[in-house]
Amino acid sequence: MGETSASFQKGSSESEESISLSQVLSALSFAIELTDGAMHGHSLRSCLLGMRIATEAGFSTEEKNSLYYALLLKDVGNEEILGLRCDRGASIVSKLGMGSLAADAINNLEEHWDGSGTPYGLCGSEIPRLARVAAIAQHLDMFSIGRNSRIALETLQEWSGSWFDPQLVDVVVALDERNALWDGCSASHSIEEARALVLSLDPHRRHHLDDDQIDRICEAFAEIVDAKSHFTFRHSIGVAETARGIAEALHLRPDRIRLVWRAALLHDLGKLSISNKILDKTSKLTDAEWDIVKQHPGLTRRILEQIAPFQEIAIVAGEHHEKLDGSGYPNRLTAKDLSLESRIIAVADVYSALSEDRPYRAGLNLSQILPILNGLAGRQVDKDCVEALLSYLTTHRPLEMDAQMAAAARLTRFCA
Ligand SMILES: [Fe+2]
Ligand SMILES: [Fe+2]
Structure with a gap:
């Protein structure tokens, strides 16, 4: 049970301590992952994987910033997990002032490279770039945690050109060969390790919320x-x-x-x-x-x-x-x-x-x-x-x- 509200020492004024957006979002992702059927630490690991792919692929700082928040929040709109409307995550992202790039990434997460995805059936480069990375990142995590990283990579390559952007799949393979993909993301890493790595990547970690x-x-x-x-x-x-x-x-x-x-x-x-x-x-x-x-x-x-x-x-x-x-x-x-x-x-x-x-x-x-x-x-x-x-x-x-x-x-x- 621990401390109660009556015994709480109000010594350090809350307003004096600063809060960063990523601190809040990683707590939210933890909340979402408490739900049945959710994979613990999935958003954190997807964020790490996605950011590594985007960096290797030479994405701009602005793109990477948006991707970071999009990956942390992508499951806010996950119907299977929360029973919410699919566009929910995107609407929350825009409400938090994270810009349209992040919202687009979430909205188009289920599109496939060959046009067989949902909700718009977009094809190839019509799919926003951030959504293509995010889709790969979430696939990698789901398969590597559910099975193992080899199977995650094999299935990714198998669906390269059908579900996934082939150029980005090549980027993933290159990262994997250099051992630069999985740090903090395998089953042997704790969620706390993944969280610490994610927080260290926060593009706005020095920017404190008012x-x-x-x-x-x-x-x-x-x-x-x-x-x-x-x-x-x-x-x-x-x-x-x-x-x-x-x-x-x-x-x-x-x-x-x-x-x-x-x-x-x-x-x-x-x-x-x-x-x-x-x-x-x-x-x-x-x-x-x-x-x-x-x-x-x-x-x-x-x-x-x-x-x-x-x-x-x-x-x-x-x-x-x-x-x-x-x-x-x-x-x-x-x-x-x-x-x-x-x-x-x-x-x-x-x-x-x-x-x-x-x-x-x-x-x-x-x-x-x-x-x-x-x-x-x-x-x-x-x-x-x-x-x-x-x-x-x-x-x-x-x-x-x-x-x-x-x-x-x-x-x-x-x-x-
Ligand atoms: Fe209640
Ligand atoms: Fe209540």
Whole structure:
């Protein structure tokens, strides 16, 4: 279990530590690879292989920079892994301001040299160069990890000219002959080794993200999580907006509000590893399925802990299902362990979850939600946070908070 939000030492201010894009993206690739059927470390190894091929083939710096991010993010759009639309990865890449080259590389990853690929059936040099390298890099990794590097190379050569760009296949063969292809990429190398090599190649490692860029990345992550199941469409962003409203109503400092915003956006990141069969199930979950669901806050924490300046965000986000009375999960923490920031997100999460449709019930309206929240206040969730939520809703959702609700809210404030 380790540190809790209440015991976290806020000694080193998070904003003073810098974050690079690759640090964030490698954590995201780790998140994606927690999903069933994904190959651990695949994006990292594909990135290393692809960058070596591009360098050997004399690609420009701009091309290599785009390829780097495209390879780290390519599986964000992988339908088999995340159940997302194919163009998802590309749209996230453009949202992160990585440019059209990277987005094109992801969009055209499944095109084949002979025109037999998807989605456009492009042929030869019509396929963007970066996509051709990326396709080779992912093939090499899948075959070398699944079988071995010899088979990876043999199949690559076999499909040279049909699936793969023959000139680039020659580049791969030349690299392999010089022993300059596989460092960090074989089964004998750990994922940590691959990650360290990838981070050392980051074209922008000296460029640190500013607060707005970090916020945008957190928003993009939230979108990825929300897109996984249509029942959680806009869940993370909704929790974040509500949590920020509560934090503002409680007059938190701007840096603490920002922490709440980010932790709320990212709180369900661990859900990426839960299969949609469970998330979208309309009947009651079995005990085994429920055990899997209960792992998601811990996974959120593990993913976010990989970003050094996100330690507190990781802890706070990982506590969103903990309850003041110890009835929550995964660690059955109690009031003394849970910081105000963590309590704010817990309330925002309960509120959002009740208002959204779920596989087994329709979303509730405010007149149904408020009594439930009031019943939980003081026992499971923080009373001050519930009150702050009511005052936020009164000012920001006056139409929903009709006269009756506003009266109920006032009453709660005086009587609770
Ligand atoms: Fe959750
Ligand atoms: Fe949630």
